[in-house]
Amino acid sequence: MQGEVSAGAADYVRVDSLEAAIATLAKGPRTILAGGTDVFPRLQDRPLTGAILDISGIAALGTVAFDGDYWRIGAAASWRTLIDADVPPAFDGLKAAAREVGSVQIQNRATIIGNLCNASPAADGVPPLLTLDAEVEIAGAYGLRYLPLSAFILGNRKTALGDGEMVSALRIPAASTAGQSGFLKLGARSYLVISISMAALRLVVDETGIIRDVAVSIGACSEVAKRMDQLEDALRNTALATASARVTPDLFTGLSPIDDVRATAAYRLQASCEITRRLLCEQQSNFAKGVAA
Incomplete structure (x- = not known):
């Protein structure tokens, strides 16, 4: 109907x-x-x-659910739906980002997919979704097609949607939901703010405290949020307890921050390094608590 x-x-x-x-x-x-x-x-x-x-009346698109191979976030699912969802700890970073989106009233109405399709360089949801290897499900008259999130957002307010297409869901592979995660956002105040920089981190740490897998993404410091491949390589197979010392500015060369009214490009780079270090320290604390328990 x-x-x-x-x-x-x-x-x-x-x-x-x-x-x-x-x-x-x-x-x-x-x-x-x-x-x-x-x-x-x-x-x-x-x-x-x-x-x-x-599309707000399409009930099937308003859920966050697991189908055995993928976690699916429907196009009409709100940030509040995600916050309340029973999902693995690897989603903690995405949930932290959800709590930073506008106000509580906005979180109750705004959708995760809308945040992506708006394609702002400072979209809070993009960095944690990149660490989860999210795929965008695109529906059209021909059926469905899938793109990595990194290939869907092409630039500031630009996406890969074609004529007659819409995003129907996000898919997150079950294999990408291992480990623990976090998110930090730097802005001029705590709420209702556009980010100066933000970082998302997902880690798989073995019982001895060695990082076996890692995904790091930085937002608001390029036209599109980016996975930090060099940094990930530097952190993989190292001790979580000393990982923050490995975070150095030369590993952030893939970013292209700008000077604007919120911050200079140089400050954004410095801030990106610092909040990534803080995320690693936070995850080390969480790991230590888990071991002690």
């Missing part, structure tokens, strides 16, 4: 199935509305206009 109503000057369609959403998009481009926390602020005091596709 779908409904077409007049919302001021807007051509507004609300659907309750993915099939109906794809059929609607096949007729022409539309702004997709889920939580609305990006769409409505951009209006300021103007009325809603243009062609709108509301």
Whole structure:
């Protein structure tokens, strides 16, 4: 079923199935509305206009669930849905990022997928999702296709979505949900702030305290958040207890921060090093508590 109503000057369609959403998009481009926390602020005091596709009524897209091979985050799932979900500790970094998204009211409405499709360089969800090797599920008239998150976001406000397509879900491979994780965000205040830098970290540590696998991602310091391959190589197969000392500025050369009103490029690089060190120290503390228990 779908409904077409007049919302001021807007051509507004609300659907309750993915099939109906794809059929609607096949007729022409539309702004997709889920939580609305990006769409409505951009209006300021103007009325809603243009062609709108509301997917908030598609119940199947509003969940976070495990299917045996992947964890799936639906396109209409809110940050609050994620925060409340029973997921492995590897999602702790993503949950920490979720608690940094706007206010509690925003978290209750805003969707994880909307955060990605908005494609801001400072999108809180992207760094932790990169450490989880997230894949984007894209639906169109031809069926489904999948892209790594790193290939989906192409630049500032640019994605790989084609005509007649929408993101239906995120997929996180079960193999990428091992270990522990964390997230830190640096801004001018604690809430309702655009990041100066942010770091996400996922670690697999053996019983002797050696890092056997590691994923690190930095956001707000490039047009697109990046996995830090050189840093990961430097940390892998080393002792977690001394890992923070291995975090040096030369391992962050893949970043391309800018000078703006929030911080200089040089400060962003320095901050990225520091919050990564702090994340490692935090994970060392968590590991030590687990051993003691």
